[in-house]
Amino acid sequence: MDVCCGTGMITKDLARKVGPRGNVVGLDLSPEMLAVAEKNLADFELKSIIQLVNGNAMALPFPDNSFDRVIIGYGLRNVTDMRQALRELYRVLKPEGKAVSLELAKPYPPIFNKLYYLYMARIVPLTGLIFTSNKEAYLYLHDSVLTYPHQYEVTHIFEQIGFEEVNCFELSWGIAAVHVGTKPYS
Ligand SMILES: C[S@@+](CC[C@H](N)C(=O)[O-])C[C@H]1O[C@@H](n2cnc3c(N)ncnc32)[C@H](O)[C@@H]1O
Known part of the structure; x- marks a missing residue:
């Protein structure tokens, strides 16, 4: 299943x-x-x-x-x-x-993970906003990765x-x- x-x-x-x-x-x-x-x-x-x-x-x-x-x-x-x-x-x-x-x-790599979280917090929602007009869904992605x-x-x-x-x-x-x-x- x-x-x-x-x-x-x-x-x-x-x-x-x-x-x-x-x-x-x-x-x-x-x-x-x-x-x-x-x-x-x-x-x-x-x-x-x-x-x-x-x-x-x-x-x-x-x-x-x-x-x-x-x-x-x-x-x-x-x-x-x-x-x-x-x-x-x-x-x-x-x-x-x-x-x-x-x-x-x-x-886990220390510098890479900072860049990754920055990318998830800023670039992904912005891309989502541009292509789908839905920033919130992509902010949720970032937040859910942090809280999981x-x-x-x-x-x-x-x-x-x-x-x-x-x-x-x-x-x-x-x-x-x-x-x-x-x-x-x-
Ligand atoms: C990110 S999508 C992943 C879809 C798919 N597994 C994939 O990899 O493409 C998460 C899916 O979980 C479903 N979902 C969320 N909560 C659920 C629940 N309690 N029971 C069943 N499906 C749920 C959503 O409807 C959504 O389709």
Whole structure:
């Protein structure tokens, strides 16, 4: 399942990964985003294995132990309670199943991170204003990156939820991070 699937681009990649004999669910809270996903999937060769679902990451409409893999891409930073969303990912996973989160993180090189935050605070909102007339959405991006826990803390939160073998892979000097956790047999 691709939780917080938005326009369905990761959902498509998951379908390619599992192939025609698999099943993929794309779930999002926003019917508008799902409508865009529906359009994006219209001519996709594996469309038949994808089910788009309107639902809340913090109360997933699926029974316990249903999925082999769950992924949440740029979603944990956007839900109102990331711990509750992680609890839900854990609940719907089968034992030995893996949860993956891809999210913006906090870059570590000292000078680079100052420049990055300046870029996020000034250049990105200005670009947003010029091209979309919506500065606020891009200011939100900056603020949400600052308030989202550090990637090492996210590792700790995965472990608190009950995930095992939790790994954090930092990408592009920590601009983004991928967390992977496994649900153990209880
Ligand atoms: C930044 S977008 C990421 C979309 C997609 N995963 C991607 O990488 O392109 C975040 C998405 O999370 C969705 N979202 C926010 N809160 C949610 C929730 N509680 N449950 C499900 N989806 C949610 C939004 O509607 C939005 O589509």
